[in-house]
Amino acid sequence: MKLATFDYKGETRIGVVTDKGIVDLAAAAPSLPRDMVALISSDKALAEARAASAKGDAIPLADVHLRAPVPFPGKVLAIGLNYRDHVEESGQPMPEHQVWFNKQHNCITGPYDDVALPAVSSLLDYEAEMCFVIGKRCKHVPKERAHEVIAGYFVGNDVSVRDWQLRTNTWQIGKSFDTHGPIGPWIVTPDEVGDPHALAIKCWVNGELRQNSNTKHLIFNCFDQIAHLSQAFTLDPGDVIFTGTSGGVGAAMKPMQFLKAGDVVRVEVEKLGYIENRVVPEKAETIIG
Ligand code: ZN
Numbered sequence: 001m002k003l004a005t006f007d008y009k010g011e012t013r014i015g016v017v018t019d020k021g022i023v024d025l026a027a028a029a030p031s032l033p034r035d036m037v038a039l040i041s042s043d044k045a046l047a048e049a050r051a052a053s054a055k056g057d058a059i060p061l062a063d064v065h066l067r068a069p070v071p072f073p074g075k076v077l078a079i080g081l082n083y084r085d086h087v088e089e090s091g092q093p094m095p096e097h098q099v100w101f102n103k104q105h106n107c108i109t110g111p112y113d114d115v116a117l118p119a120v121s122s123l124l125d126y127e128a129e130m131c132f133v134i135g136k137r138c139k140h141v142p143k144e145r146a147h148e149v150i151a152g153y154f155v156g157n158d159v160s161v162r163d164w165q166l167r168t169n170t171w172q173i174g175k176s177f178d179t180h181g182p183i184g185p186w187i188v189t190p191d192e193v194g195d196p197h198a199l200a201i202k203c204w205v206n207g208e209l210r211q212n213s214n215t216k217h218l219i220f221n222c223f224d225q226i227a228h229l230s231q232a233f234t235l236d237p238g239d240v241i242f243t244g245t246s247g248g249v250g251a252a253m254k255p256m257q258f259l260k261a262g263d264v265v266r267v268e269v270e271k272l273g274y275i276e277n278r279v280v281p282e283k284a285e286t287i288i289g
Contacts, residue, residue, distance in 0.1 A: 028056030082244025111184025213246030
């Protein structure tokens with residue numbers, strides 16, 4: 001099942017994507033939650049959504065604006081240095097432990113929305129990543145059971161401001177600018193994905209292939225990641241995890257190639273679809289209140 005958050009006729013809704021379009025769950029199954037996190041955290045609600053989507057009317061995809069499938073994650077966690085070729089191109093030693101950082105949740109944006117070129121930097125870069133979302137509150141999850149807590153997978157771009165990232169050891173601010181976490185186009189549930197560690201993952205900038213790898217090359221796979229994180233803190237439904245990027249980022253090219261206004265970045269993961277975002281200059285207006 002594919003689960004989307006979308007705007008239609010001035011309202012934000014959740015729905016199931018089918019061959020015909022999107023079945024609006026508010027219309028097809030009015031008793032279901034209207035919030036994606038509430039939906040994915042309930043097996044009963046998911047079963048009802050699946051049944052309703054088989055008989056509901058579909059809205060054409062062209063008539064809706066897709067939002068990030070989880071618009072307001074509680075946590076957005078990302079692992080660095082998790083593909084061998086990216087570790088090598090970064091000039092870093094192979095990590096002994098998982099290297100985690102936070103992206104602030106305000107960075108989350110829709111699969112086809114614009115990404116801001118910051119007023120304060122020109123070192124804007126892309127990172128094609130597979131992402132997943134937690135569906136069950138969990139702690140101390142053994143690796144063998146980690147699959148039970150994943151509600152689904154989607155495509156992400158861990159957009160990075162390299163100078164701000166590398167000024168500090170935590171990377172946090174350079175990974176967290178507004179709009180620097182486009183995700184989508186929708187959540188694909190695990191039954192449709194099969195093995196999440198056998199998916200082609202690619203990134204193009206203006207049609208030029210920059211990254212071309214496969215999730216089988218993850219150093220720490222999704223289940224290792226959940227086992228590790230949940231030893232420290234509780235993971236909650238709606239938490240979003242970025243699973244790392246392969247070689248081919250702009251900062252590692254010779255000469256380095258950073259994103260410019262007007263560039264279009266497309267990230268595609270086999271079975272999950274693609275996201276595509278245009279780079280636009282940030283307005284940098286003061287906003288208070
Ligand atoms: Zn990343």
